[in-house]
Amino acid sequence: MFKKKKFDMFKRKKKFKATLLVLIFALIYGLYALYVAFAHNPGFELLSKNTISYSGLKAKIISDNTKISMVKVSLGTKEKSIYTIYEENNLDSDFQEKIISIPFTEEDKVVKFIKKNNLKSLYLYYEIKYKNKFFNSDLDKKIKISIDFQPPSIKSVRTDSYVYLGGIGYVIYETSKDTFLSYVDTGLNKKFYPIAIEKDNLISNLVFFTCGNRPCKNGKIKIVAEDLSGNSISLLRKMKTLKNKNWKTSNIVIDLSFLLNKYNEIFDSNLSIVSLENFLELNMILREKNNIEISSNTSAISNKLITSGKFYQMRNSKVFSDYSEKRDYYFQDEDKPLMTTYHWGYDLSSIKNAKIYASSEGLVSYVNNNGLGIYGKTIIINHGLGFYSLYSHLSEILVNVGDKVKTDTIIGRTGESGLAFGDHLHFGTYLQGVPFNSSEVWDQKYFLQKVLNIYNDFIKDPSNVQIKKSGI
Numbered sequence: 001m002f003k004k005k006k007f008d009m010f011k012r013k014k015k016f017k018a019t020l021l022v023l024i025f026a027l028i029y030g031l032y033a034l035y036v037a038f039a040h041n042p043g044f045e046l047l048s049k050n051t052i053s054y055s056g057l058k059a060k061i062i063s064d065n066t067k068i069s070m071v072k073v074s075l076g077t078k079e080k081s082i083y084t085i086y087e088e089n090n091l092d093s094d095f096q097e098k099i100i101s102i103p104f105t106e107e108d109k110v111v112k113f114i115k116k117n118n119l120k121s122l123y124l125y126y127e128i129k130y131k132n133k134f135f136n137s138d139l140d141k142k143i144k145i146s147i148d149f150q151p152p153s154i155k156s157v158r159t160d161s162y163v164y165l166g167g168i169g170y171v172i173y174e175t176s177k178d179t180f181l182s183y184v185d186t187g188l189n190k191k192f193y194p195i196a197i198e199k200d201n202l203i204s205n206l207v208f209f210t211c212g213n214r215p216c217k218n219g220k221i222k223i224v225a226e227d228l229s230g231n232s233i234s235l236l237r238k239m240k241t242l243k244n245k246n247w248k249t250s251n252i253v254i255d256l257s258f259l260l261n262k263y264n265e266i267f268d269s270n271l272s273i274v275s276l277e278n279f280l281e282l283n284m285i286l287r288e289k290n291n292i293e294i295s296s297n298t299s300a301i302s303n304k305l306i307t308s309g310k311f312y313q314m315r316n317s318k319v320f321s322d323y324s325e326k327r328d329y330y331f332q333d334e335d336k337p338l339m340t341t342y343h344w345g346y347d348l349s350s351i352k353n354a355k356i357y358a359s360s361e362g363l364v365s366y367v368n369n370n371g372l373g374i375y376g377k378t379i380i381i382n383h384g385l386g387f388y389s390l391y392s393h394l395s396e397i398l399v400n401v402g403d404k405v406k407t408d409t410i411i412g413r414t415g416e417s418g419l420a421f422g423d424h425l426h427f428g429t430y431l432q433g434v435p436f437n438s439s440e441v442w443d444q445k446y447f448l449q450k451v452l453n454i455y456n457d458f459i460k461d462p463s464n465v466q467i468k469k470s471g472i
């Protein structure tokens with residue numbers, strides 16, 4: 001009897017322990033499931049500051065480790081959703097984040113509804129069907145959004161309406177206060193940003209631009225202004241391109257032993273023979289890469305001028321190759337050129353290892369002592385307002401990034417580093433990353449008329465002005 005009781009107690013204890021364990025596991029599992037349910041929920045984030053515009057609506061869907069199977073977005077009043085503007089039932093469920101873009105047109109029912117009722121705000125409803133580790137679930141929410149269908153305005157456009165081929169142009173214009181971003185497009189697939197001054201109820205913009213070594217696209221430039229909601233307006237303005245010079249084309253026969261030397265120097269390699277492939281690797285691929293590096297190091301705009309505006313050609317030097325000179329490269333006596341390049345600067349010859357002075361006052365913004373590929377040892381000086389000068393193929397660099405330089409500062413010595421045939425200086429001028437004809441800065445009278453006077457007039461407004469942003 002006693003024995004049995006003891007045995008029963010033992011059995012009961014064991015049963016109790018097992019039940020407790022099951023309960024604990026169930027509790028942990030339950031807590032975990034709750035954690036998953038609360039912690040892993042998909043998200044919906046409206047981009048462009050909870051505003052919708054004509055350009056449409058952009059939103060980010062965040063899966064947060066759930067599998068999303070359906071997303072539906074609609075617009076309506078506070079009481080009910082009325083117009084479905086997006087519905088996707090076959091979403092690839094493995095994404096972490098997904099941007100959805102819903103464009104609007106004047107013809108859309110929802111746009112007509114907004115206009116008819118002159119609405120200033122709406123409600124955006126979104127529904128997301130998803131599955132976390134345990135459940136299928138449904139997220140159903142609404143948010144209030146504002147409506148902004150009004151693009152910024154552009155007015156009072158002023159320009160002298162011409163540029164020389166390869167040269168600089170300017171345009172001044174005003175945009176409404178809601179302008180978030182403004183720029184000028186000259187057809188180069190590149191944006192030229194303004195120096196902007198914020199006044200009481202508008203923004204005054206001055207843009208210096210270049211159309212590169214070709215005429216401005218269709219004889220025009222495009223001025224663009226965008227607001228925060230994504231509304232955008234553009235305006236075309238006539239821009240005549242005057243041709244004052246014909247640039248020559250030179251035919252270059254590829255010299256394989258010169259190429260071998262330069263290839264080994266630039267790539268720090270030890271080849272004993274080079275092929276045409278090596279030539280293209282150097283003169284096409286590396287050249288392109290180097291030009292991109294120069295462009296990105298000459299793109300930033302300082303609101304202030306860092307130069308007196310007087311630029312000088314290198315002392316005692318002679319030009320032997322112009323800006324935009326076309327170079328056709330031939331292999332031996334083949335008829336067709338293997339490739340063509342344009343020369344984005346001036347080649348200036350002097351004595352060997354000649355002293356190089358800064359072309360104008362400025363701030364050293366880039367130094368490459370190891371050699372910038374085909375350009376060799378290179379210095380870039382920032383002159384402000386998006387203007388830069390570049391010095392390449394140097395044998396020696398005597399300045400550092402951040403140094404203030406003047407026209408009597410010796411910044412380095414000429415050489416033949418990089419893909420240079422003989423000792424010379426390759427000098428280039430850039431505006432917001434685009435090379436332009438340096439003869440326009442060397443012609444001090446022209447630079448004064450086209451850039452300095454325009455900038456000084458623009459900046460000396462009597463009202464209490466403040467530089468807003470350079471647009472980047």
Ligand SMILES: [Zn+2]
Pocket residue numbers: 321343345346347425426427
């Ligand atoms: Zn050159």
